[in-house]
Amino acid sequence: MHNRLLAAVGREVESPLHPLSLPEGWLERPAVRAIGGELKAYLRGEIAREKGIWGFKDPRTARLLPLWNRLFQELELSPTYFWAVRSPPAAARSMALKNPRLRKMTVAFAELLWATYNVDIYRALRDLRPQPAVIDFDSWFDNAENLVGRLTAALEIDPPSEATIAEVRVFVQARYRHQQPSCGSDAPCNRFEKIYLAIRSQPMDISAIEQFSAEFDDGYINTAIQSDGK
Numbered sequence: 001m002h003n004r005l006l007a008a009v010g011r012e013v014e015s016p017l018h019p020l021s022l023p024e025g026w027l028e029r030p031a032v033r034a035i036g037g038e039l040k041a042y043l044r045g046e047i048a049r050e051k052g053i054w055g056f057k058d059p060r061t062a063r064l065l066p067l068w069n070r071l072f073q074e075l076e077l078s079p080t081y082f083w084a085v086r087s088p089p090a091a092a093r094s095m096a097l098k099n100p101r102l103r104k105m106t107v108a109f110a111e112l113l114w115a116t117y118n119v120d121i122y123r124a125l126r127d128l129r130p131q132p133a134v135i136d137f138d139s140w141f142d143n144a145e146n147l148v149g150r151l152t153a154a155l156e157i158d159p160p161s162e163a164t165i166a167e168v169r170v171f172v173q174a175r176y177r178h179q180q181p182s183c184g185s186d187a188p189c190n191r192f193e194k195i196y197l198a199i200r201s202q203p204m205d206i207s208a209i210e211q212f213s214a215e216f217d218d219g220y221i222n223t224a225i226q227s228d229g230k
Contacts, residue, residue: 001042002060005035005067013060014103019116019221027066040071047077053155057084062117065124080154081128083121085199086137088114088192112224115192118199119216122209136200144172 003013008031011018026032046054061068072079086094092111105113125132133154139147148160148168160168195212198205 001035001039002058002064005032005039005064006060008032008035011063016109016225019112019225020218022063027070032067036067036071039067040074043071044075047075053157059117062120062124065120069124081125081132082151082154083125083132083134083199084137085118085134085196086114088196090137109225111192112221115195115216116221118195119213122199122213126206126210131204134200134202134204140172141174141177144168 006012006018008029009022009026011020011022027036068079088111089107091114092107095110095113096105096107121132133150135147135151145160145165145168148165152159194208198208198212
């Protein structure tokens, strides 16, 4: 449904227009309202079937958070948001390599998508209290136990047991870290490093994120697209 929603507003993932702002009034478009109704019914069914915590992860959600926020309000749900973030160069290389046959893109364009998604998250959730729990990808390899503790605390469930920590250690291993956070010759180094550090800092550097968000408009994005190419 996310792909259909993005197509309805002319921002398909495969399109060079994907990073641009969503059109004015997009939430009220008939196609968006229709698909939103399907999404609401799906969400209601999933919550009714799930006896414990229900959740999902999809990067496209970042572009569509205003719709999700509205659905949660209509269903009287209080979601817990986790803001998953990763070093821009590493995330960009991973995105560029993910599906090159169906979604070919340069590392530079993928890095621009990284910025788009994270700015969208900030704009949609900046007034949320408490603020979303930031989960830094590299922290899984630096201190997974601490990260699991933060996850359980945000969900207001029991702290992780020793057995749970042991299971985490099985799945979180250095050999699964396919991209390093450092810049390489195939990515513009440090273009978005400041915003990444501002997001992952404890507490978040809101003033730095706000400043970048104000500068990151369609003019900025178009200039970057023309400069980088797709």
